[in-house]
Amino acid sequence: MSGPLTGILGGSFNPAHGGHRRVTLFAMAALALDEAWWLVSPGNPLKPKAGMAALSARVRSAQMQARRAPIRVTAIERQLGTRFTVDTLRALKRRYPKRRFVWLMGADNLAQFHRWKNWRGIAREMPIAVIARPGYDRDALASPAMAWLRRYRLAATRLSNRGEWSAPALIELRFDPDPRSATALRMADPHWASRLIGAVRDQVTHSLIHDNSGGSAA
Ligand SMILES: Nc1ncnc2c1ncn2[C@@H]1O[C@H](COP(=O)(O)OP(=O)(O)OP(=O)(O)O)[C@@H](O)[C@H]1O
Ligand SMILES: O=C(O)c1ccc[n+]([C@@H]2O[C@H](COP(=O)([O-])O)[C@@H](O)[C@H]2O)c1
Numbered sequence: 001m002s003g004p005l006t007g008i009l010g011g012s013f014n015p016a017h018g019g020h021r022r023v024t025l026f027a028m029a030a031l032a033l034d035e036a037w038w039l040v041s042p043g044n045p046l047k048p049k050a051g052m053a054a055l056s057a058r059v060r061s062a063q064m065q066a067r068r069a070p071i072r073v074t075a076i077e078r079q080l081g082t083r084f085t086v087d088t089l090r091a092l093k094r095r096y097p098k099r100r101f102v103w104l105m106g107a108d109n110l111a112q113f114h115r116w117k118n119w120r121g122i123a124r125e126m127p128i129a130v131i132a133r134p135g136y137d138r139d140a141l142a143s144p145a146m147a148w149l150r151r152y153r154l155a156a157t158r159l160s161n162r163g164e165w166s167a168p169a170l171i172e173l174r175f176d177p178d179p180r181s182a183t184a185l186r187m188a189d190p191h192w193a194s195r196l197i198g199a200v201r202d203q204v205t206h207s208l209i210h211d212n213s214g215g216s217a218a
Contacts, residue, residue, distance in 0.1 A: 003096075003098035003099045003100055004034040004035065004098075004099055004100075005031070005032065005033045005034050005035075005099075005100050005102070005165075006033065006034065006035055006036065006037060006096075006099050006100070006101050006102070007024065007027055007028060007031065007033045007035075007036040007037070007101075007102050007104045007129070008036070008037050008039055008089075008092070008101055008102070008103055008104060009023075009024055009027075009036060009037070009038050009039070009104040009105070010038075010039040010041055010085060010088070010103075010105070011038065011039070011040065011041060012040075012041055012044050012047060012052065012058065012182065013038065013040045013041075013058045013059075013061060013062045013182070014051075014052055014053055014058055014182050014186070015053070015057070015058060015061035015062075015182055015185055015186075015192050015193070015196070016038070016058070016061040016062040016064070016065040016066075016182075017065065017180045017181070017182060017185055018065065018178075018180055019178040019179075019180030019181065020038070020062075020065055021065050021066065021069060021071070022178050022180075023104075023106065023131045023178055024036045024038070024069075024071055024104065025069060026131070026173065026175055027104050027129055027131060027173055028070070030129075030156045030160075030173050030175075031102060031129060031156055031159055031160050031171070031173075032160035033102070034070070035070045035071070035072060036070065036071045036072070036104070037071070037072045037073075037074055038062050038066060038071055038072070038073045038074070039074060039075075039076060039077060039088070040055065040058050040059045040062050040073060040074070040075045041077060042055055042075065042077055042078050042083070043083065045083055045084060045116075045117070046112070046115060046116075051186070053192070053193035054193060055075055055078065056197070057192075057193035057194075057196055057197055058193075059073060059075050060196055060197070060200060061192070061193075061196060076088075076092070080092075084116070084117040084118075085103075085116060085117070085122055086116075086117055086118045086119075086121045086122045086125070087117075089101070089103065089122060089125045089126060090125060093125065093126075100126075100165050101125075101126045102126055102127045102128070102129055102159070102171075103122065103125075103126050103127070103128045103129070104128075104129050104131065105128065105129075105130055105131070106130070106131050106133040106136065107130055107131065107132055107133040107136040107137050107139075107140035108133050108135075108136040108139075108140070109130075110130045110136075110140040110143060110145060110146060110149075111136055111139035111140045111143045112143070113143065113145035114143060114144040114145040119145055120148065120168075123149060123152070123167060123168040123170075124167055124168055125167060126167050127154070127159055127165070127166075127167050127168070127169035127170075127171060128149070128167075128168075128169070128170055128171070129156075129159075129170075129171040129172075129173055130170065130171070130172055130173065131173045131175075132172070132173065132174045132175065132177045133177055133178075134177045134178075134179045137177075149168065149170040150170070152168040152169050152170045153169075153170050153171075153172070154169040154170065154171050155171070156171050156173060159171055
């Protein structure tokens with residue numbers, strides 16, 4: 001049994017940025033993945049609703065960042081009706097039984113992974129690959145989740161060997177870390193979501209005008 005290998009990066013993507021793209025492509029190469037899915041979360045259970053842009057704007061920003069890459073953007077948690085990652089991953093495995101999944105996350109999320117619902121259950125569902133992130137690696141290493149996960153450490157090369165696909169497994173991906181964050185982007189441009197939606201509207205209007213003016217009655 002060997003279906004496609006799919007990395008899942010769940011996130012708020014408020015907004016998506018070049019760091020998401022770069023770390024995803026890096027993880028795909030390191031783990032020999034066939035594709036990655038970006039799960040744009042309707043609402044991270046640990047983050048406040050205030051300051052969270054509409055799901056449609058976050059999905060749109062993710063689609064723009066994922067352009068021309070083997071990255072699929074989805075807000076499937078909305079469809080599945082799941083809010084917690086453990087429930088989402090179980091539902092995805094039921095829906096796509098032939099795929100093999102790996103959960104991707106930055107070191108900032110490992111640092112507070114022990115606060116997630118049934119985090120050991122998540123680790124039992126699929127291997128977890130953690131991507132180094134500037135400023136968080138020390139907290140991640142010292143975290144309660146790491147105290148439990150460290151016994152399941154696995155080298156990336158062993159995971160990419162298709163016979164070694166079992167969970168729990170923790171793969172630490174180190175490369176030259178990417179300092180970009182959505183927080184920094186929101187600080188630089190607090191109105192990114194309304195600008196983005198406005199730009200999409202302008203694009204549609206422009207193409208309608210264009211079609212109307214140049215159209216021949218074929
Ligand atoms: N520069 C980065 N390096 C490594 N991992 C990252 C980076 N940016 C985001 N991630 C990871 O991508 C996933 C989704 O991140 P998210 O959408 O919350 O972006 P963020 O930049 O962390 O946002 P915020 O600054 O609002 O917390 C998380 O697992 C996060 O750890
Ligand atoms: O399941 C949980 O308890 C849980 C708690 C916090 C975060 N998550 C998930 O972690 C992913 C990363 O979220 P974020 O906001 O840090 O980008 C996203 O898929 C969230 O739904 C999940």
